[in-house]
Amino acid sequence: MLHTALSGADLLGLFGHFLVLSLLAIGGAITTAPDMHRYVVAEHHWISDAQFSASIAIAQAAPGPNVLFVAVIGWNVAGPIGALATMAGTMLPSTALTLVATRWGARRREARGVRAFKTGLTPLTIGLLVSTGWLLARPYVDFTAQGLGAIALIVVSIVVMLRTRLSPIWLVGLGAAVGALGWA
Secondary structure (H helix, E strand, O other), X not given: OOOOOOOHHHHHHXXXXXXXXHHHOOOOHHHHHHHHHHHHHHHOOOOOHHHHHHHHHHHHHOOOOOOHHXXXXXXXXXXXXXXXXXXXXXXXXXXXXXXXXXXXXXXXXXXXXXXXXXXXXXXXXXXXXXXXXXXXXXXXXXXXXXXXXXXXXXXXXXXXXXHOOOOHHHHHHHHHHHHHOOOO
C-alpha cells in the first residue's frame, strides 16, 4: 500500500489533532474514533471509510493495548511517521494528565466533587462508545441481504452482551462465520 506523502504542516496538524483528541478520550481512545474519522477520512481524504474501519478491526483483533488502532490509522495515512505522529499525539497528553489527575484524585477520593465527577463519566463514556459503534457499523448497514445480516448480527451481539456473561470472543467468531458465509 502506498502512503500519502504528507507535508510537515500536515504531519504537525495530524499530531496536533490527535493531541487534542487525547484530552477528550474519556473512556479510551476508541471513544474519539468518530472525530478521527471526520479528520482523516471526511475532511482530508487521506484514507477511505473501508481503510479506517479495517484499521480499527485489525488493531482490535491483535493482542496488545486497545489504543493500537491509533498507530494503524497513522500508518495508513503516512507510514511510520504517521504512526509516530498519531501515537505521540494520543499518548503524551493523556499519560501526563492521567498521572497528575490520578495522584490528585487519590488524595481526595472521598470528596463529594470527585465522587460526582466519576459518577458523571459513566453515561458520557457509554454515549461515546455507542457513537463509535454506530460510526463503525454504518458502512455495512443497508437494506440489501448482506446489510440485513449485518443489522441482525449487531442486534444479536448487543442482546448477548447485555443479557449474558458470554465472552465477546464468541461473538467475534460468530461475526467471522457470518461474514465467511457471505451473510453480512
